[in-house]
Amino acid sequence: MRVALFIPCYMDAFETEVGIATLNLLRRFDVDPEYPFDQTCCGQPMVNSGCHAEAKATEELFVRNFAGYDFIVAPSGSCTHQIRCHMTAVEQTEEVRQVRERTYELVEFLHDVLKVKEFPWTEFPHKVSYHNNCNALRGIYHASMSERREPPYSKPLDLLRMVKGLELVERARPDECCGFGGTFCVFEPVVSVKMGQDKVRDHAAAGAEYVVSADSSCMLHQKGCAERLGLPLKFRHIAQILNGDRA
Amino acid sequence: MSAREAILANVHANQPSGTYPLPDLPGFHLEGTSDVVGLFLKNLEGMGGRYHTGDVRSCIDQLFPNAKVIASTVPDFAGNRQVFANVHPRNLADIDVAVTRASFGVAETGSILLVDQTLIANAVAYLAQHLVVLLDPAAIVPMIQDAYCRSEFHRHRYASFHSGPSATADIEGVLIHGAQGVRSLTVVLA
């Protein structure tokens, strides 16, 4: 199968190590993804602001870069949600439909496509608070939602359960939004920061040493809030844990 | 064109097309218990109501020993104040305890239904300081959906579920009984 890797724009700019971890993690499963070099962004920043027409060219570029692959893997729930559910500014040809359908978030890909049953190279003997990005949770169904009456499940936790020594802690508010919200964090900074501060205090009160998520956009925001509050939380992308980072 | 005609014309013009059938309502069942009376009493208490084992007289003697004006709208009990239908309800404002009878109860929520015929004057159930309600335990239905299959809602001009006494927690979430209406609701099973 031909697999392509999509690295979100903010990860490209701020979190190279997470992109590398994602690439190396996939290679451990004999998946050697191609990295279409002219990739940029999924279009979410514009679409999130209602500016769909302004996103069209970016979406077209995305499709040009990723056409023809069997799977496109993205280490971001929010980008995956944008691609699968909201990439509609570009004209919906068969090629576009295929690219959109074949885009998987990393956890989805490991859990549902590769059906990974073990990560024998991993060990993470720390207390972890797992954060579900809201698009990952309610948009692409990473896990059961606290508002709904449904049988509990969690794809990311299924994977983290395979990591030796990892201990999960419980927050007071398991899936309340952290306040990143894309352009929200910039145009509504007061509420955004308050939500972020409440979130990281909740992680800390739960006894977490590490905060782990499948979305680093949320974590960039939370990290900024935690540092300001002087909370000794460390933030890691799930790719890094599953790729074998010990700390 | 009258407002009525204009509104209806706009509504008809704008109604979404597409099949939106009216669903059949499945019969749900109460889980876990067939003790409908026990469940009713438990939920009644959860809603701030209470029940009295004994008759209305002993209820009033025990719970409202200082009550002066006691009005009854039912033949089961004689109060010292009559309730009339066609006078202004302000005449009911000094009633300490009103006694009436529920048409039926609902176990799911600890609710009882009061109707205009039995109340004689609807306002008595809200102006009295305390309410004592007779309820035949055989007239307790399991669930709210069962209640809404009954004919009371097609026959009476006023029918009201009471689920405990008047309450509010508008100020800081602190629970108050007797917000505007009755301060207590006591059910006597009879």
Add this chain to the structure above:
Amino acid sequence: MTLSKEPRRDDDGLPALLHTELRASDDKGAKGPAGQRLIHAEATSRPLRDAMPEPQPRGAKIHRHRPIDHNEAARRFIDAPHHEKMHDERLWDLRQKRDGQMHAIPEWEELRELASEIKQHTLAHLGDYLEQFETQALANGIHVHWAQDGAEHNRIVHSILADHGAKRLIKSKSMLTEETGMRHYMAGVGIEVIETDLGERIQQLDNEDPSHIVVPAVHKLRSDVADVFAKKLGTDPRNDDVHYLAEQQREKTRPLILDADAGMTGANFAVAETGSFVVCTNEGNADLSANVPPLHIASIGIEKLIPRIADLGVFIRLLSRSALGSPMTQYTSHFRGPRSGAEMHIVLVDNGRSARLGEPEFWQSLKCIRCGACMNTCPVYRRSGGLSYGATYSGPIGLILDPTFDRRRYSSLPFASTLNGSCSNVCPVKINIHEQIFAWRKALSESHDISTSKHAMMKVAGVVLSNPRLYRAAIATAESALKILPNFVVANPLNSWTRRGRNMPNPVTETFHQWYERTKGGKEDRL
């Protein structure tokens, strides 16, 4: 390893507080027969108490020609930390209570689906159901009036009152009358209006709009209520005991109820089959308003219709559980006709509803049963307060209703959201609220109702992000990356991202692109 979907619990067994300093030993709230703490209606699951009074933050500033600045109002709310914390915890608690009710009902999701389908069906056939409703109501001796907009509603109500020589009107809570500005209208024509719901009365006396559609004074601390009552009711300003305050309101409102000329209610549901309408309260104040004076007027939005009495079996089971996490409202009253010797009037109000019915992306908002569950779960609402939206309807439902009432003023509201989607999940009638918020953003952008600077920024972003070389150059340094990636941008990125307490992301030595190019995708570098 535990599956962490259960919230962490405090030592009292209840879901943990974020703000543990709010825990109080006993709030002397009403108890059950065994002395146990009761939590029905809007009561909190455990006593919460704020220790020190601080001035109450006021709502959004309303300008004639400018959109609401929600962020500004939110800042003042958050800068009153006692108010913000209490508000956040109380409403989160209602959300937790709601979840508890949900878990006790195996058919919960099925009920939501039924409620949604019944409402969709009714709206798709609304014309017929309205006519059926009117026919039945008239046959039962109710007078039925129709009002195309809020102003017409107010005039109709006024003329009914004038016909009866009515000068004092008592009323229970009705968001529709807030929408039409009825109180202000009546003040202008010399009719005294008295709100009987405790929360609404507090707000009325304070000359402030209700902040929440079910718990109108949820943003106030008891010290604020003591202030208002001292000024307007002559109570003891040093006494902020909640029982005292509630009892004072009861005693002072009661004579007004007994002497009122007319009473007004809203309606939660209007049943076409029988021409009856249903009013749900916890205080019984709607029943007082309707049953004491000889004239009862009910204001009903045309979207409140449901087909059959039996359908109430679905809605009544969902309403209070969703709103307050209490199985039922204390009073659920069904009105089918006037008492003998009394008169009953219904005013059916359109005010934009029939127009919204014709909007494919937004008509489903008409399913709303005004429970407020979306507000309780919304993390933005809980931290900014309902008054920060500057509109009749606040919170998630407000974001999708308000732009219809005033496109320019409320054009900013759909952006006061993180699109997290929790609201849609708690909505008992399955309105896709967060998707409609998303759709409004597109509609407002296309009609040029978003700020020109934001739009310009998005245009630039769209150009850079669609040009690979331009993009790679732009993100080459952290600073220029922050300028171009709109997720992090305003005119002054440092100001917005950092001013309120958040550090900048750390710069990286090389971007992923640079690393990939340098190391041939890691094949020539062991990182």
